Amino acid sequence: MKRTIIHIDMDAFFASVEERDNPELKGKPLVIGALPDERGVVSTCNYAARKFGIHSAMNIKEAYRRCPNAVFMHGDMKKYEQVSIQIHQIMLKFTDKIEFVALDEGYMDVTGSLRLFGGAEKIGRQLKKEIFETLGLTCSVGISYSMMGAKIASEEKKPNGFFVIEDEKALTELIFKRSVRVICGIGSQTEKKLKEFGISTVEDLLKAPPQLIKTLGKAGEDMLRLARGRDDREVIAENISKSIGREYTFQQDVEDKDVLKDTLLLLSGDVGTRAKQKGLYGKTVTLKIKFSDISTITRSKSRDITNSAKKIHSYACELLDEVRILKPVRLVGVTLGNLTETKEEDGGQISLFEELDGTNVQQEKINALEDTVFGLSLKYGKNILKTGKELEVQQKFKKN
Ligand code: TTP
Ligand code: MG
Numbered sequence: 001m002k003r004t005i006i007h008i009d010m011d012a013f014f015a016s017v018e019e020r021d022n023p024e025l026k027g028k029p030l031v032i033g034a035l036p037d038e039r040g041v042v043s044t045c046n047y048a049a050r051k052f053g054i055h056s057a058m059n060i061k062e063a064y065r066r067c068p069n070a071v072f073m074h075g076d077m078k079k080y081e082q083v084s085i086q087i088h089q090i091m092l093k094f095t096d097k098i099e100f101v102a103l104d105e106g107y108m109d110v111t112g113s114l115r116l117f118g119g120a121e122k123i124g125r126q127l128k129k130e131i132f133e134t135l136g137l138t139c140s141v142g143i144s145y146s147m148m149g150a151k152i153a154s155e156e157k158k159p160n161g162f163f164v165i166e167d168e169k170a171l172t173e174l175i176f177k178r179s180v181r182v183i184c185g186i187g188s189q190t191e192k193k194l195k196e197f198g199i200s201t202v203e204d205l206l207k208a209p210p211q212l213i214k215t216l217g218k219a220g221e222d223m224l225r226l227a228r229g230r231d232d233r234e235v236i237a238e239n240i241s242k243s244i245g246r247e248y249t250f251q252q253d254v255e256d257k258d259v260l261k262d263t264l265l266l267l268s269g270d271v272g273t274r275a276k277q278k279g280l281y282g283k284t285v286t287l288k289i290k291f292s293d294i295s296t297i298t299r300s301k302s303r304d305i306t307n308s309a310k311k312i313h314s315y316a317c318e319l320l321d322e323v324r325i326l327k328p329v330r331l332v333g334v335t336l337g338n339l340t341e342t343k344e345e346d347g348g349q350i351s352l353f354e355e356l357d358g359t360n361v362q363q364e365k366i367n368a369l370e371d372t373v374f375g376l377s378l379k380y381g382k383n384i385l386k387t388g389k390e391l392e393v394q395q396k397f398k399k400n
Pocket of ligand 2 (some may be wrong): 012
């Protein structure tokens with residue numbers, strides 16, 4: 001059956017949230033990330049700053065050189081996570097088949113909602129309208145028959161875009177003359193490799209001798225299939241996906257394990273909240289660390305089934321203690337995996353509150369307290385209650 005997929009991506013996400021909240025910034029070039037006198041990179045910038053050639057991941061000194069008059073600001077991850085949850089809630093009005101792939105980006109399979117809402121374009125337009133009216137932010141929406149098609153469609157008319165790619169033929173025609181980078185999964189390394197074989201564009205790939213594709217193995221077959229517009233990947237909703245994860249890219253590289261642990265506390269809080277929202281529990285906690293040279297490691301631990309933020313944090317910290325940090329860290333992430341909807345009896349009696357807050361509270365009390373916090377945060381927003389530790393960490397982020 002033909003599917004209908006929508007891809008939504010917020011425009012200049014962090015920067016747009018700051019422009020919205022600080023009206024005096026309107027129209028000025030705005031760079032979110034490190035400050036010019038710090039070591040670090042651009043997280044993102046608004047479209048006024050992009051005119052100067054500034055972009056994500058650019059060294060902050062280079063960004064400053066290109067536009068010394070821009071406003072430079074640190075990001076506020078907690079705020080962006082909050083907005084992300086609000087975006088998700090608006091998307092849920094149209095379908096629960098949603099796969100969020102970044103804070104500001106997600107796929108929706110709306111095949112089953114078409115009749116109810118009067119078609120894909122109506123859903124797409126309504127989505128944009130509700131996000132703008134409720135959150136004061138613009139986004140770009142792409143509609144297509146596949147995930148790749150929808151993603152390319154949402155990029156086509158950015159910012160505030162709306163674009164439909166009907167079928168495989170329309171997609172192939174659209175990307176025929178473009179760089180192979182347009183194909184999902186082809187990054188700079190693969191691009192380089194393909195160039196050695198004389199393949200730079202989608203057209204080159206489609207016209208490449210079958211023998212050459214064969215030498216590239218399974219990856220070659222996959223690329224060719226995608227270049228022909230065939231993409232069968234399904235939108236995997238979080239409530240049936242195998243994991244819930246969150247990660248954070250530092251504006252400046254970090255070497256201090258305590259800062260990593262503090263960051264993991266915030267991330268674990270978010271993972272725990274998301275799991276609770278979905279009524280899910282997980283058995284495996286995975287820690288991800290990306291170093292400044294972009295080498296990445298992951299470590300996993302399977303323990304008691306849980307969705308407690310405290311437990312997730314504690315397991316992530318145990319994993320971190322087993323890693324030797326020999327290079328500066330650029331990104332840290334935590335994922336709760338092996339998800340189920342049923343909670344087996346909590347085995348452990350480790351009082352993590354003891355560790356975190358210096359008080360000795362029994363596990364049942366901790367669970368009850370977490371449930372209360374969760375109930376309140378659902379009602380009033382995620383920031384309603386925080387442990388002293390969390391506040392301390394947030395202050396630290398703000399200072400940084
Ligand atoms: P993107 O969607 O890639 O970028 P964007 O929303 O800022 O701009 P647009 O989609 O209009 O092109 O990323 C979403 C957010 O993720 C972005 O606002 C900041 C953050 N981010 C980083 O922190 N570092 C990065 O290298 C990138 C690409 C994004
Ligand atoms: Mg975006």
